[in-house]
Amino acid sequence: MKVLEVRGLTTRFYTLEGVVKAVENVSFEMWGGKTLGLVGESGCGKTVTALSIMRLIPQGEIVSGNVRYKGRELLKLPEGEMRRIRGGEIAMIFQEPLLSLNPVFTIGNQIVEAIVVHKRTSRMEAESFMIKLLELVGIPSPREMAGCYPHQLSGGMRQRVMIAMAISTQPSVLIADEPTTALDVTIASQILELMRELQSKFKMSILLITHDLGVIAEMADAVAVMYAGEIVECAEVGHLFKKPLHPYTKGLLECLPDPVRRETYLKTIPGHVPDLRNLPSGCNFQDRCPYAIQVCKEAKPHLVDVGSGTFVSCHLYQEEL
Amino acid sequence: MTKYVLKRFLQCIPTLFGITVISFVIIHIAPGSPIGMQLNPKTSPKIVEEMRKNYDLDKPLHIQYFLWLKKLFSGRLYSFKDGKPVLQKIRERLPATLILNITSILLIFGFAIPLGVFSATHRYSFLDNLGTLLAYIGISIPGFWLAYILILGVVKLSGMPVLGMRTFAVEGLRFLELALDRIWHLVLPSLILAIGGIAGISRYMRSSMLEVIRQDYIRTAYAKGLTEDEVYYKHALRNALLPIITIFGFLIPGLIGGSVIVETVFAWPGIGRLAYQSVLSRDYPTVMTIMTISAFLTLFGTLVADILYAVADPRIRYGTK
Ligand SMILES: Nc1ncnc2c1ncn2[C@@H]1O[C@H](COP(=O)(O)OP(=O)(O)O)[C@@H](O)[C@H]1O
Numbered sequence: 213m214k215v216l217e218v219r220g221l222t223t224r225f226y227t228l229e230g231v232v233k234a235v236e237n238v239s240f241e242m243w244g245g246k247t248l249g250l251v252g253e254s255g256c257g258k259t260v261t262a263l264s265i266m267r268l269i270p271q272g273e274i275v276s277g278n279v280r281y282k283g284r285e286l287l288k289l290p291e292g293e294m295r296r297i298r299g300g301e302i303a304m305i306f307q308e309p310l311l312s313l314n315p316v317f318t319i320g321n322q323i324v325e326a327i328v329v330h331k332r333t334s335r336m337e338a339e340s341f342m343i344k345l346l347e348l349v350g351i352p353s354p355r356e357m358a359g360c361y362p363h364q365l366s367g368g369m370r371q372r373v374m375i376a377m378a379i380s381t382q383p384s385v386l387i388a389d390e391p392t393t394a395l396d397v398t399i400a401s402q403i404l405e406l407m408r409e410l411q412s413k414f415k416m417s418i419l420l421i422t423h424d425l426g427v428i429a430e431m432a433d434a435v436a437v438m439y440a441g442e443i444v445e446c447a448e449v450g451h452l453f454k455k456p457l458h459p460y461t462k463g464l465l466e467c468l469p470d471p472v473r474r475e476t477y478l479k480t481i482p483g484h485v486p487d488l489r490n491l492p493s494g495c496n497f498q499d500r501c502p503y504a505i506q507v508c509k510e511a512k513p514h515l516v517d518v519g520s521g522t523f524v525s526c527h528l529y530q531e532e533l
Numbered sequence: 534m535t536k537y538v539l540k541r542f543l544q545c546i547p548t549l550f551g552i553t554v555i556s557f558v559i560i561h562i563a564p565g566s567p568i569g570m571q572l573n574p575k576t577s578p579k580i581v582e583e584m585r586k587n588y589d590l591d592k593p594l595h596i597q598y599f600l601w602l603k604k605l606f607s608g609r610l611y612s613f614k615d616g617k618p619v620l621q622k623i624r625e626r627l628p629a630t631l632i633l634n635i636t637s638i639l640l641i642f643g644f645a646i647p648l649g650v651f652s653a654t655h656r657y658s659f660l661d662n663l664g665t666l667l668a669y670i671g672i673s674i675p676g677f678w679l680a681y682i683l684i685l686g687v688v689k690l691s692g693m694p695v696l697g698m699r700t701f702a703v704e705g706l707r708f709l710e711l712a713l714d715r716i717w718h719l720v721l722p723s724l725i726l727a728i729g730g731i732a733g734i735s736r737y738m739r740s741s742m743l744e745v746i747r748q749d750y751i752r753t754a755y756a757k758g759l760t761e762d763e764v765y766y767k768h769a770l771r772n773a774l775l776p777i778i779t780i781f782g783f784l785i786p787g788l789i790g791g792s793v794i795v796e797t798v799f800a801w802p803g804i805g806r807l808a809y810q811s812v813l814s815r816d817y818p819t820v821m822t823i824m825t826i827s828a829f830l831t832l833f834g835t836l837v838a839d840i841l842y843a844v845a846d847p848r849i850r851y852g853t854k
């Protein structure tokens with residue numbers, strides 16, 4: 213079942229230095245119980261995409277697009293109904309679990325708050341449910357831990373608390389914005405494991421945002437690759453790793469360390485990400501693209517279906533149409 | 534915690550000692566002498582000498598200091614001016630000053646916090662800009678000048694007396710009328726005393742709130758589905774108030790200094806006015822004792838602020854370091 217469908221989402225920030233085209237014409241869909249990976253370099257618009265779905269863009273404007281959740285158009289929903297979606301239907305966890313938890317309230321208190329916002333239960337019931345949630349996300353001696361403040365927990369434990377808070381209402385969609393970026397490798401894989409467990413338990417769809425293709429390989433069913441505010445390629449995870457189409461995706465995959473060949477230095481894509489306030493006419497990737505041709509300077513490529521569920525936005529593939 | 538409080542308290546003692554020494558020296562260096570204030574120039578030198586002896590003014594400065602200390606603690610410190618025990622004089626004046634200052638503190642926090650929060654939540658609106666303008670005026674305007682203007686204006690408009698603590702020579706008032714008369718007399722002086730604090734702290738509260746609203750945990754609170762009011766008044770306010778607690782300690786010296794001016798202008802029978810009169814008549818024992826009490830209150834205020842901060846912010850726990 214299609215749970216969430218994003219079409220032509222465009223979000224901009226109007227700053228003194230110009231218009232930041234943070235998210236431009238982004239489309240993807242999420243299916244029940246599946247994980248969609250959203251991958252791209254930092255600053256390419258991943259977080260803004262997620263926050264636009266939640267309609268939490270106070271300083272910017274969602275200029276156009278559709279976000280359809282189970283048939284309902286979220287971008288047109290009255291604010292009161294949107295609040296019921298936030299946390300209730302679509303929950304979110306963030307990159308920095310320490311900064312994402314309020315320092316002056318106990319973690320138990322913050323989870324209970326998430327429960328009572330969406331469910332009509334007594335405080336007592338919410339508290340015993342909160343203890344169960346802490347147990348579920350693998351926090352030892354949950355009763356004592358519930359009285360702790362965020363700073364008293366380790367990074368991994370804090371992210372578990374964030375997860376407990378997010379799943380407290382059994383949302384259909386979990387948006388995880390770089391959930392493991394701030395964590396040690398071993399802790400990170402434990403958190404990913406926990407997310408996988410909870411996903412199969414609650415049949416959640418996960419939007420997993422990351423800049424780490426390793427995490428994508430481990431977790432995702434499908435991948436959307438983002439570059440300078442746009443989706444450049446979207447494919448099933450197997451296809452993408454076996455046969456990347458977009459030159460940017462190819463570049464990203466070449467940058468992955470190869471354990472067999474053990475090169476002495478890691479490859480990088482030459483050049484810089486363009487300034488989102490001042491994008492070139494034509495393809496955003498033209499300056500760094502080894503395959504760039506004349507048309508790349510002149511026209512914007514569009515996302516086209518190249519078969520077997522793969523979409524790519526590149527002139528090299530548009531000619532074949 | 535108890536250990537920390539005790540340690541901080543003991544640390545105050547040398548500071549207090551230092552302040553009294555410096556005050557003592559300054560007072561005695563300042564031109565004029567207690568005797569010159571009391572006698573006319575034709576008094577015979579013999580009587581002058583006798584009086585100097587009487588007041589210990591013939592002894593070296595450091596001996597005089599210790600004599601003052603000894604008399605203060607044995608309760609045998611008498612005013613140069615009227616021979617009354619200094620502590621008794623202060624005790625008589627204390628209630629008036631306490632009422633004035635406590636009212637001012639309540640006014641300061643009662644107005645400054647809501648004003649600051651309002652300005653922050655309506656940033657750059659007309660009212661916020663007006664608030665900024667008024668705050669600058671409030672901070673820079675001299676209290677005594679504003680006091681005279683207000684006294685003139687209010688007396689002209691209402692025809693009611695505003696000086697002193699109550700209206701004299703009005704007989705047969707019932708309790709309620711008496712209370713209203715007292716409150717009426719309290720309004721202007723406490724407001725004048727509070728204005729600088731309201732102006733300064735409301736701006737401080739505004740920037741503190743704006744700082745907090747940018748934090749990640751505010752985004753988390755929205756993502757939970759909380760309303761804007763819940764986010765502001767529960768999650769943001771609690772954090773934004775923390776730095777305001779520290780301000781409480783700095784408020785006291787300003788209030789003490791302000792009391793001297795406001796009490797003098799409004800003929801308020803408090804310690805501030807007593808201090809002013811004692812300085813004019815070079816009543817060394819009284820001035821010194823008031824100075825010491827003021828220094829003590831200031832140190833005590835900072836200590837109380839520190840303790841309150843530790844209670845309010847769970848991240849601060851004074852260890853056994
Ligand atoms: N409030 C804002 N005002 C102006 N620009 C913003 C704001 N928030 C994000 N941006 C810009 O939008 C772009 C995308 O940011 P983001 O989505 O956070 O990237 P990431 O892919 O690392 O999550 C960045 O260039 C960032 O500078």
Ligand SMILES: [Mg+2]
Pocket residue numbers: 255258259260389390
């Ligand atoms: Mg991000």
